[in-house]
Amino acid sequence: MPEVTGAGIISAVMPELRKKYPFDQIEPKWQQHWLANKTFAANDDAAKPKLYVLDMFPYPSGAGLHVGHPEGYTATDIFCRYKRMRGFNVLHPMGWDAFGLPAEQYAIDTGTHPSITTKKNIDTFRRQIQMLGFSYDWDREVDTTDPEYFKWTQWIFLQLYKKGLAYEAEIPVWWCDGCKAVLANEEVNADGTCDRKGHKEVYRRPLRQWILRITKYAERLLADLEHVNWPDSIKEQQRNWIGRSEGAEVDFKTETGDALRIFTTRPDTLFGATYMVLAPEHPLVEKFKNPAVDTYRSAAAKKSELERTQLEKEKTGVFTGGYAINPVNNERIPIWVADYVMMGYGTGAIMAVPAHDTRDFEFAQKFDLAIRTVVQPPTGIEPQGFTGDGISVNSGMLTGLPTPEAKKKITSWLEEKKLGKATVNYKLRDWLFSRQRYWGEPIPIVHCAKCGTVPVPENELPLRLPEMKDYSPSGNAEPPLAKATDWVNCKCPQCGGAGKRETNTMPQWAGSCWYYLRYIDPKNAGAFVAKDKEKYWMSVDLYVGGAEHAVLHLLYSRFWHKVLFDLGHVSTPEPFTRLINQGMILGEDNRKMSKSWGNVINPDDVVREYGADTLRLYEMFMGPLEATKPWNTQGTEGIYRFLGRVWRLFCDEEGRLLVDDTAPDTKLVKVLHQTIKKVGADTEALAFNTAIAQMMIFVNELTAQDKRPRAVLEPFVQLLAPYAPHIAEELWQKLGHTQTLTHEPWPEFAPALLVENTVTIVVQVNGKVRDKLDVPTGITNAELEKLALASGKVQESLTGKTVKKVIVVAGKLVNIAAG
RNA sequence: GCCCGGGUGGCGAAACUGGCAGACGCAUCGGACUUAAAAUCCGAAGGAGUAUUAAAGCUCCGUGCGGGUUCAAAUCCCGCCCCGGGCACCA
Known part of the structure; x- marks a missing residue:
């Protein structure tokens, strides 16, 4: 039963009235023409200047394309088409980030192999994308699940492994007894239940995992942000994520003689330390034979990360009964255990300076601990709880020094006495790289009793996934691959003895870490990319995608790129020179589009009703590319009317050409040249909405006249071409041209005419x-x-x-x- | 709590380096065409007030709020409010 909407009724009853121009014939015609003629093939050794314009490739979900996808894709497409007309050799590819959970879940439920589901979804996505007339070079399409692709994902992993950047460790992960599976952090509810099925038995258990040493690159990942042209908000998010902070490590001793090392960013407040706090997981905690500590400790182990951070605002903790000695003044201060200190950061232990740290202040107040002012704030500010810079007081040798100098002095004093040293800490953690899943790249490692972990020889790559009948988790924390015993049992590549394959797979991020390199040389069987081609095309001149990838994808791929750079495989230290985030498109009700609101706009429907050119133009006319903006169906109607007006400038109702060779009047010539100037400048600046407004002004001017001079109409078609390429090609042909206007030069405006x-x-x-x-x-x-x-x-x-x-x-x- | 964005007509928005606020589009209203409607074309329009028979007019207000700088502020400065996004006990 078709849905009955206002527009639906009209189109069903009187389709011929709605057809302002025959987009339904024009659009498929040119799409086929472009595909058949490989119009947008990028030439590797052209003498032209190169331009690499990249869209974040999609995960081909079963739901198909939504209107958010074409927004970024249209923007890059316009830019590419414009730059081709400006004489650039443009690389503009598309592909599929196709490993992922939904296909695996579907396989568990139905037994259908994920590759079948994936292929189907890719076909749908490709059809939908091609229906919008984007100028991709389809000969360069990549698919992360293709063994010929993930062969190189595995190869890069091995390079990381050989460089000591991939290691195994037992680390705690969330395990759900009900699902018999590992849960990601975000799959655990705040109350400790499983987000998928609501199971109650969820707890942390240590599991062997592969981890990538991204922390080794923290400093460079931070520093090189200076050199990329990215939105400030994204850079800031990455900086925060990396979380560099300078401070000092200081060695305290417990009364019983154990070393207790802490990290602080405020060594200048050392004289204000009135107690110590250990994270519940800190090894020293075991030393305190104290039942209250044991109880507290096991309670903390059950809390989820969420509970310990977001929800648990009220501070908790217990006194261990032990004391530490402050190295600067030999004071005896109590040692507490509290979960507001995290084992994963710094040394998992702090000196608490309640007078000058908000958290310590709160804790000290709650447990009635001493609060000693050691920093004098500028006049008028309450010293207790003051966390800014001031003048040291009650601080022995530091008294009277401004904070920055006090920090320097105490740090060198500590270094001299071998009690501590200046240290830099990062929030960034190493990257947990393995997943207990089937539908991912197998990690190419063999475990051998004699040789340990042995890489699969490069000439045996790709290491394919085994065929399986049952994709469900085994129930004993083993990944599904563990059940494929024929596959798991193998020879050790080193000693030839019995070996077992690694059964963890890579996370979905892996394939997207380097796909932009494969587009450059997608069919190369001997290397992930040929050196000369890489050198010609890199780096990516413009990268457009959603802000949701601000940190993870963009940080992970920068990391891999830097490793490849260090190994001499790529020629640039950064992969993406310029980054733009397209804004979100909201539903007509100003809410996020979602099935539950019933406000989802399907691009298929828009294309059927108005055509691809209208969808493209409308999405660009809505507002600035980077802004969040609501959909408005009436607005598409307006754009559709505009394209109808354009069409009627050129032909009558029977399709006969109206264009003549009369001389245009000076006013019209002037408007044309203004339009050439503005559309060019705005396209260059990605200000597509105002470029379209200027084209509307031109069309309004011409509609008001009865002449149709070729001298102004022909250049106008060229201006329109990047924006509405189908109608432009058709009009170009009607004007008597036999070649695509893809490579026609962009019109030049005459400044003299604008005076x-x-x-x-x-x-x-x-x-x-x-x-x-x-x-x-x-x-x-x-x-x-x-x-x-x-x-x-x-x-x-x-x-x-x-x-x-x-x-x-x-x-x-x-x-x-x-x- | 902290860090980024953002706030302009009924709506989406535009405005170079501080220089006519509201281009362009939507919705609305009026007109032409039509037996009628649709489509199309032409025109009006920020708000309030006001003069004349009528019209063109004229006056004041107006870019989240309150101050400031300036001959001149959507734009610069200070203080607030609201919305969106991100981070969140990182010592």
Whole structure:
């Protein structure tokens, strides 16, 4: 049963009336033409300047394309088409980030192999994307699940492994007894239940995992953000994620003689430490034979990360009964255990300075611990709880020093006495790289009793996934692959003895870490990319995608890229020179599009009703590319009308050409040249909405005339081409051209034609417009002032006032200050 | 709590380096065409007030709020409010 909407009824009853131009014939025609002629093939060794423009490739979900996808894709497509006309050799590829959970879940439920589901979804996505007329070079399509692709994902993993950047460790992961599976952090609810099925038995258990040493690159990942042209918000998010902080490690001793090392960013407040806090997981905690500590510790182990951070605002903790000695003044201070200190950061232990740290302050107040002021804030500020820079007080040798100097002095003192040293810490953790899943790249490692972990020889790659009948988890924390015993049992590549394959697979991020490199040389069987091609095309000049990948994808791929750079496999230290985030498209009700709101717009429907050119143009006309903006079906209607008007400038109802060779009048020529100038500049700046507005002005101007001069219509088609390529190609052909306009040169505007003879000058009195004067362009300021003062209207508003000052802005306005 | 964005007509928005606020589009209203409607074309329009028979007009207000700088502020500065996004006990 078809859904009945207002528009639906009209189109069902009177489709011929809605058809303002035959987009349904034009669009498939040109899409086939472009595909068949490989119009957008990028040539590797062209003498032209190169331009690499990349879209974040999609995960081909079963739901198909939504209107958010074409937004970024249209923006890059317009830019590419424009740049081709400007003489650039453009690389503009598309592919599929196709490993992922939904296909695996579907396989568990139905037994259908994920590769079948994936292929089907890719076909749908490809069809939908091609239906929008994007100028991708389809010969370069990549698919992360293709063994010929993931062969190289595995190869890169081995390079990381050989460089010591991939290691195994037992680390705690969330395990759900009900699902018999490992859960990701975000799959665990705040109350500790399983988010998928609501199971209660969820707990942490240590599991062997593969981990990538991204922390080794923390400093460079941070520093090199300086050199990329990315939105500040994204850079800031990455900086926060990396979380560099400078401070010092200081060695305390417990009364019983154990070393207790802490990290602090405020060594200058060492004299204000009134207690110590250990994370519940800190090894020293075991030393305290104290039942309260044991109870606290096991309770903390059960809490989820969420509970310990977001929800648990109220501080908890217990006194261990032990004391530490402060190395600067030999004071005896109590040691507490509290879960507001995390084992994973710094040393998992802190000195608490409640007077100058918000968290310690809160804790000390709750447990009635001493609070000692050691930093004097600027006058007028309460010293207790003051966390900024000030002057050290009650701090022995530091007293009287401003905070930055106090930090320096105490740090060198600690270094001298071998009690501590300056240290830099990062929030960034190593990257947990393995997943207990079937549908991912197998990690190419063999475990051998004799040789340990042994890489699969490179000439045996790709290591394919085994065929399986049952994709469900085994129930004993083993990944599904463990059940494929024929596959798991193998020879050790090193000693030839019995070996077992690694059964963890890579996370979905792996394939997307380097796909932009494969596009450059997608069919190369001997290397992931040929050196000369890489050198020609890299780096990516423009990368467009959603802000949701601000940290993970963009940080992971930068990491891999830097490793490949260090190994000499790529020639640039950063992969993406310039990054733009397209804004989100909201539903007509101003809410996020979602099935539950029933406000989802399906691009298929829009294309059926109005055509791809309308969808493209509308999405660009909605507002600035980076802004979040709501969909408005009436707005698509307006764009559709615009394209209808364009069509009717060229042909009558029977499709006969109306264009003639009459000479256009000067006004029209001027509007054309203004349009060439503005559309060019705006396209260059990715300000597509205003470029479209200018094209509308041109069309309005021409519609008002009865002449249809080829001299202005032909260049206009060229301007329109990047935006609405189907209608433009069709009109170009109708104008008698036999070649695609893809490589036609972009029209040039003649500055001479834009020069005005007269200019309208605004005359203000005290900032208010009183008159407008048409004057010759070259008029001098003195003459202009004279004319302005002579104006009757100006004189009228000056009555009873004396002129104090006259400001003349050449060519723009005169403002008379009077009182 | 902290860090980024953002706030302009009924709606989406535009505005160079501080220089006529509201381009362009939507919705609305009026007109032409039509037996009628649709489509198309032409035109009006920020708000309030106001003059004349009528119209063009004229006056004031107006870019989240309150101050400031300036001949001149959507734009710069200070203080707040609201919305969106991100991070969140990182010592």
